[in-house]
Amino acid sequence: MNGERSRSIAVTVLIIDDDRREAENAASYFEQTPLDVDIRFVVKSPDDVENLANWLQVIEDLSVSAVLLDHLLGQSSGASYTGLELADSLRDVKPLLPLFILTKYASDERLESNGFSVDDVLDKERLRQNAAAYVTRILRGIGRYEEAKSNRAKHLGDLISLSLARELSSEEKLELNTIRSELGLPVLLRQLDLADEAHTNLESQKELLASLRRLLGETK
Numbered sequence: 039m040n041g042e043r044s045r046s047i048a049v050t051v052l053i054i055d056d057d058r059r060e061a062e063n064a065a066s067y068f069e070q071t072p073l074d075v076d077i078r079f080v081v082k083s084p085d086d087v088e089n090l091a092n093w094l095q096v097i098e099d100l101s102v103s104a105v106l107l108d109h110l111l112g113q114s115s116g117a118s119y120t121g122l123e124l125a126d127s128l129r130d131v132k133p134l135l136p137l138f139i140l141t142k143y144a145s146d147e148r149l150e151s152n153g154f155s156v157d158d159v160l161d162k163e164r165l166r167q168n169a170a171a172y173v174t175r176i177l178r179g180i181g182r183y184e185e186a187k188s189n190r191a192k193h194l195g196d197l198i199s200l201s202l203a204r205e206l207s208s209e210e211k212l213e214l215n216t217i218r219s220e221l222g223l224p225v226l227l228r229q230l231d232l233a234d235e236a237h238t239n240l241e242s243q244k245e246l247l248a249s250l251r252r253l254l255g256e257t258k
């Protein structure tokens with residue numbers, strides 16, 4: 039990206055495309071948009087992973103905040119799935135993650151009728167003139183994603199803290215596991231550290247209170 043431009047946001051967007059050159063061109067157009075943002079675009083081909091299920095690990099490893107998927111992923115790769123099918127798979131385990139189709143076939147009726155798992159369809163053919171608008175849509179989706187993640191992380195922390203005080207109900211355990219799956223291991227570890235710190239502080243306060251009570255008892 040242009041080093042002279044100030045940056046206010048740092049996020050990673052994954053572009054999944056069987057045509058690496060097209061994907062890198064798209065990343066270049068996005069990075070040249072005159073917006074006060076710092077977005078890292080990472081290009082991956084379906085041939086970079088063993089199968090559809092491995093994309094989740096790629097997303098976790100890169101701390102991805104949004105994904106742009108080509109639709110016909112098998113044209114120049116060995117992928118046996120389309121962008122919509124990959125979006126469906128990701129949506130099952132990452133319900134909050136912004137997903138966009140970036141394709142030359144934006145007018146394909148199947149994208150309109152079957153694209154329930156994607157946030158929007160972006161037209162590659164109009165990318166050069168619409169890059170700034172597309173980046174704005176992507177950032178809007180990321181903003182909603184980060185806000186939702188923050189709210190879910192707070193609720194996760196509440197459930198973890200509650201589990202230190204008493205056994206969780208079946209519904210609470212199910213909810214905790216669901217949120218843990220949605221947010222990933224790093225967020226879970228942070229919340230565990232916070233809960234452990236809070237629990238330690240609480241125990242210290244209890245010990246201090248007990249000491250004060252003993253001291254008051256001795257002075258009577």
